[in-house]
Amino acid sequence: MRIVGSLVMVIGLAALLRSQWIGASGSTVFAVGMLVLCAWLFGLLCEKVRLPALTGYLIVGAVMGPYVFGLIEQEQIQSMRFASDLAVALIGLIAGGEIEFRHIRGQVGRLGGLIASHIVILLLVVGGGIFLARPITPIFEQADSATFGIALLLLATVTVAASPAVVVAMITSYRAAGPLSRMTMLMAVLKDLVLVILFAVALSIGRAVLGDASTFHAGVLLAIAVQLVGSILLGVVFGLFMAGYAHRIASHLVVFTIGSCMFIALLGEIHFTVMSSKVHLEPLLMALSAGMLMRNVWGEQTESLFSSIESTSTPVYCLFFGLAGAKFAPQDLVRFWPMALGLSALRLFGLWFSMKVGLRLTGYREPALRGAWIGLWPQAGVSLVLVMLIQNSFTEQTHAVIQQAAAVLLTAIFIDQFLGPIGFRLALGRSGEIGRLGRQLEKTNGESTA
Amino acid sequence: MQLLISLSVVVALALVASSRSFWSLRRTAVGAVIFSGGWVAVGLGLLLSLDRLALVRSGQVSALEPLVHFALGWVGLMVGLQLRRDLPKYLPGALLRLMAMDLGLALFAGVGIWLAAGWLLDLPMGHPLRWFIAAFLGVCMIGWAAEVRSLRRQPAQDADSERLVRATSGLSSVFALLLYGMLFFLFDTPAGAAVGADAARSMGTVIAPQRILFGLSISILIAAAAGWLCHWLMRLAGRNEGHFLVVLLGVVALIAGAAEAMGEPPLLVGMLCGAVLVNLPGDPVVRLKRVLLEAEQPMAMAIMLVAGLMADPVLPGMAWAVVGGVILLRIAIKWKLIGDRIARTAPAGESALFHLAPLRQHPLAMAMAVGMVITHPIDHAAVTGRELLMMVIAIGLVCDLVILLGKWRGATATEQDSGGLVG
Amino acid sequence: MSEAQPRRKLMVIILDQPALVDELLTGFLDLGVRGATVVESRGMGSIIRQDMPIFAGLASLFPENTGSRMVLSVMAESLIDRVFSLVEEIIGGLDKPNSAVCFTLPVEQFRGIRH
Structure with missing residues (x-):
């Protein structure tokens, strides 16, 4: 009341x-x-x-x-876009801080196999589904084969994206800990790294085939590599700086955290050219590497910094997800709801199936992991950015079909955005991992004081 | 972009400089004056804005406006949270007389500036801008810096003189903010006035005394509603750190944003909101005060940096003459009359330094000037808002240099004295 | 001959939120700690800030701005763990900055009022 x-x-x-x-x-x-x-x-x-x-x-x-x-x-x-970028950086730091190498030591190969099989199967399921549904999909009625092929490729690629932001936010706010939380976090984060490359390739192919802007060439791959490696390296440098501050100076940590995220977000705005391709640093990746470095190399020294980050996270989540919700256009839902719902359902099935097969193939046996696919349901920031890139790459006049496909995709993302967290909450609740972090901390404190 | 990156770097430097590792440096007399006056940040801001370096273009500074409004609201709230109902109980006895003298001096200085502005800046007698400059610089004259570290010769002793300096400074800043708010209402800016010639006309043509009552009432209304809302929400947030931050940031943004949109000074609305909040019962206020005070240094640094970025370092000769006049007035009257009274309460051997205390400009003057530049932009041939801001900076800087000079001379005199005794 | 006394420790808790003292003392009673002394204390940062305020000159005039409270209590060693948990619960996590600091010291001799 x-x-x-x-x-x-x-x-x-x-x-x-x-x-x-x-x-x-x-x-x-x-x-x-x-x-x-x-x-x-x-x-x-x-x-x-x-x-x-x-x-x-x-x-x-x-x-x-x-x-x-x-x-x-x-x-x-x-x-307020700047606030969104800042939030992405903060979420990246939290996500990086949650990935502890000791948990994945000895299973790098298995994890890589799981991610690869999940992505391939998901692409096949969603791509196949769209292909089969072509005759009953109104937006593809007038499309030629090339346009349809590119639309299919882009749609399927974007559906691979999860939302590290939602996963991190849910796990931190429910203080969840356990195999499901850990696996979902790892999958959401690592999958998005692969997605950045996949999407860049798909978009370049699309532009080359449909004759827009630049054509696909080896330089594109180099540019992507520079973008990824550059972001990781800069993240490492930033992690060093942050760890040094937390260890040596350790004052005004909340202000420092916000300032650092602001800086990371700003670096993401700088564009430069590599082999005639425009490249920019990826704030999420920079923050992620910084967070991972701090947690795994100077865990004890940066504990207070991570505490500050966590206490700052609530207002940041309110603003970030509030802004994400503000972009929702109900008119699109009214117009495209059957196709968007279909795409969303197809993706959901693909997530379930690909994780089920992937877990079996790679030998993961923990029962808790069966719910990991639901954690990958929500889509938000990254997916929205990718759709925006599609919309900006193909003009409305020349590629109406691609534009409409992007609108359907956007509506499907909003559906996933609203329903996904509810599903993940249920999965976390069923696994019994909600609140486990608090209990673990209490236990650790108890042991250390005893 | 360059600006924001520079800003991030500077804020990071400010954080490092305001950290515990630098405490020992800050506790020297020079360090205390530099850090509490925000001169490092102001200097960096001025440096970044230099045309030759081409690091920051003036248009880029406008991108910072939302952040500046937020920071001003925060500072206002911090000032207002001092206004407890039982405040009079803690105020030293001599304070009211000192304040009355100080306000009288500000009025006198205002009249002096009004007279000088007509002659030096070539503004006709009835020109509203002439009144505005006089009133604004007069308001900036009120009070002095609360920092007393630089005045001490002995280790901390919390003497009467220190309490008097701090208390009068604190209470004067409240009066200064009230008068500053009234200035905003008196010199009306029609809604939607653009920066540039239009704004100059708006500032230079409209004086609306009837707006004072209306503007103040609206400010009080917003502040009261926001204060009450904040109190209610803080109780709802309980002890959860994240929820507490949501309420704090949300309410500060709400009041600063409302003030900005309505052309009211965020400093004033923030202060009134703080005054309401601190007088409502309950624990959350203590926590709020602590969080706000902890962020005082970085927030001040950010505002000072923006002051440096926005100021126009190239002042015309006549503006320097006004600055010189104000400084002379401060030295002649504040030092002589008010300083004398404070010095009487100082411990033996420190009276000469405490004599200088009222000479320093209150750092709030810089925040007020920044608020003036972004909310009521002036772009008149005689003087611009950015030049006015630079004038405030120059006055503060020279007065602080005088303090350091006094401290250095005092130290030299002491050495000579002790040398004589020993010899 | 004096009766054998249980091993005791001096528990020192420095609370950064004075408002929580009441709750802490109530918790002490629930746990069976029957006495404590509360001292108004002041952190290093607060002292250093006091003579170098920037905008808020009046803040240092008020008594509660000393900021923290130090709670001293000599108690049986067996209670220590439970008191740590109590503090943790009241503060909501000792790993957060500006929450509280607590530690124990051995008590070699104890004389005085017995509750």
Whole structure:
């Protein structure tokens, strides 16, 4: 009741200010405040009814966004993009900090096999499904074979993307620990690294075949390699700097964390050219490497830094997922819902099937891992960026089919974004891993004091 | 982009500089003046904005505006959280007389600047900009820096003089902020006025006394509602660190954003909100105060850096004359009249240094000037907002240099004295 | 001849959140710790900040801005683990910055009021 009352108060105050004095164009800072507070409160409300808080953040974003009530304008979302990048960096640091080498030592080959088999099977299932569904899919009626082939390739590739952000956010907020949490985190993070390469290749092939912009050449692969290796190396340097700060200086850790994430996000905005291909550093990858380095090399010295990162994460999640929700356009859902639902269902089946086969092939036997496929259901940041890249690479006039396919994909991503966290919450609950981190900490403390 | 990267680097440097590792450096007299005055950040900001280095273009600075509004709201809240109902109980007895003298001096200085501005900046008698410059620089005259470390010769002793310096500085800053807010309402900027010629016209043409009451009422209304909301939400957040941060950041963003959109100063709305919040019962306020105070140094550094970035380092000769006049007024009156009264309460051997205490400009003056530049941009032929900001920086810097000079001379005199005794 | 005394330790807890003292003392009673002394204390950072404020000059005038409370209690060794857990529970994790610091010291002799 108090939460509902608080929510009514925040919305009431914001609405009063907007209607009387602030006006529709408003201020970005005001929009941030409103979004963060409302998302947090609605997240609390969702938790009361056993839904993930994250779903609440997304719903609030969607409701307040430009396509529903318009409390947050399109330009404001644009000007808050920097906050999103900052959040990606923070999520990367948390995700990197969760990957401890001691847990995967001795199973690198098996894990690699699982990821490879999962990706290949998922691509085949989704690609095959789209191919079979072509006669009953309206957007492909007029498409020639080449366009259909490229659309299929791009759609299938993007469906491989998971959402490390959602996985990290869910695991940290539920203080979950165990084989399911660990495997889902690893899969979501490592899979996205492979996806970056896959997508770059698919997009280049698409551009070459459909005659847009540049053509595919070996330089593209080199550029991708530079992007990946450069991001990892810079992440390592950044990890060194952060660990040094946490160890030697160790003050204002929250401000330092936010400042560091800001810096990582900014580095991601710098573009340079390698073999005539535009390259930029990947903030997620940089933060991930920094986090992994700190956790695995200077675990003890950086413990306080990770604690600060964790305490900072709630407002960042509220803003990040709120903004992600604000991009949701219900009109697209109304227009494309049968195809989007079909694609989403196909992807879900592909996730289940590929993980089932992959786990069996690579010899993972833990029963808890059977639910790992649900953790890969949610899609968010990375997938949205990839769709945006597709939309920017093929113009509406010349490639209407690709544009429509991208819109269907976007709608399917939103469906996964809203339903995925609920599924993952159920899987975590069933595995008994929720709250296990807190219990483990207590046990460790107990042992050390005894 | 370059700007944001530079900003990140500088904030990182500021963090390192404000860290515990640098405490010993900060606790020397020079270090105390430099760090509490934010001169490292201001200097870096000025350096980055130099045309020759071409690191930052002035247009890029506008990208920082949302962050600056947020920081100003934060600082305002920090100031307001000091305004407890029982504050009078803790104030030293001589404070009110000192404050009255200080306010009188600010008024006197304002009149002086008004007279000088007409002659030096060639503004006609009734020109609103002339009134604005006089009033703004007059408000910046109020109070002094609360830092006392640089004034001490002996180790910490929490003497009456120190309490007096800090308390008067704190309370003066509250009055200064109130008057500063009224300036915003008095010199109206029509909604949507652009930076440049339009803004100059808007600042230079409209004086709206009737807006003071309306503007203040709105500010109080927003602040009261936000303060009450913050209190309520903090209780809901309980002890969860993440939830607490959500409420803090959300409420500061809400008030700073509302103030920005309505053309009200975020510093004032933040302060009023803090004043409401601190007088509501319950534990959350203590925690809030601690978090805000802990971030005081990096937040100050960020604002000072922006001040350096936004200021126009090339002041015309006439503006320097105004700066010189203000400094002379500070030295002649603040040092002589107010400093004398503070010095009487100082421990033996430190009276000469505490004499200098009121000379230093309150760091809040810089924050007010930054707020003025981004909320009420002035671009007049006689003076621009960025030049006004530079004038405030110059006044603060010269006064701090005078303090250091006084400290150095005092130290030399002591050495000579002790040498004489020993000899 | 004096009766054999149980082994005791001095528990020192420095709480950064004075508001939690009440809850801590109540927890002590529940655990069977029957006495403690609470001292108003001040962290190094707070002292250093006091004479170098930037915007908030009045903050150092108020008594609660000393910031922390030190709780001293001599207790049976068998209670120590439970007290650590209690502090952890009240603070919500000792690994967080600005939460609390606690440690124990051996007590060689003990004389005075017995509860």
